[in-house]
Amino acid sequence: MKLYFSPGACSLASHIALLEAGQEFALERVDIRSHQTASGGDFLAINPKGYIPALEMKDGAVLTEGPAILQFAADLASDRQLAPANGTLERYRLVEWLNFLSTELHKSFTPLFRPNASEDAKDAARSNLNKRLAWTAAQLQGRDYLMGSQFTVADAYLFTILGWAGFVQFDLSPWPVLAAYSQRVAARPAVQQALRAEGLIN
Missing domain, CATH: 3.40.30.10 (Glutaredoxin)
Known part of the structure; x- marks a missing residue:
């Protein structure tokens, strides 16, 4: 491959x-x-x-x-166990996370990378990110990973997205749980x- x-x-x-x-x-x-x-x-x-x-x-x-x-x-x-078994409710929970990450977090970062994006578009993106990241941080309270104690491919995606914040000067400090999560994922070999x-x- x-x-x-x-x-x-x-x-x-x-x-x-x-x-x-x-x-x-x-x-x-x-x-x-x-x-x-x-x-x-x-x-x-x-x-x-x-x-x-x-x-x-x-x-x-x-x-x-x-x-x-x-x-x-x-x-x-x-x-x-990078994904729950096909046909289980937990597998659809993973799909739920992947869809959220793709459509709500990933796409909300896009205007911040575009030099020709208007300030209004960037402000709207930041507003969306603040809401979505606050919700994500709340889901991670008391969990090691998005699905609980088991690392899944959704964590690879969220880790990647969170890494973009520094490139576009988006402040993640309101959510210490996200910093701890990123460090935990980053430590994996x-x-x-x-x-x-x-x-x-x-």
Whole structure:
């Protein structure tokens, strides 16, 4: 398999999940502005949507969309309990989290990364983030991870999203539980490995 990624972007969650699942895979960096891969290829030929992550299989099939790749990675190693078993209510709780993270948190950060976004759009994004992060912090009270004591692929995603706050000067200090959570996830060996591979830590 090959994971197409951009350092620190949402593809970091897929990177972490594949490592947590004990999978062997190659990495190929993508310039998300030029749509060129590190080897000089046209990323649009791999994923016409033009964004990462994309996971290319040995047979050439390509899976896109972070929440799909996260669940795929989890199901490759069901013994590692990166996702609850299919068909259980807990699995749908995981899907619930992945949808919330994707639509409410991930997308709310997007205007803050865009230099051409209006101040009104950025203020609206910050307002949404304040509400959504306050709710997320409340869910984490007394829990190690989003689903309780077990790390899941949803944690790889939330950890990645929280990491963006520093890049856009969004203050997370009102929620100490989020800082403690990020430190807990960051200490995992697979997370350290992914961060080093993407050049995010030494």
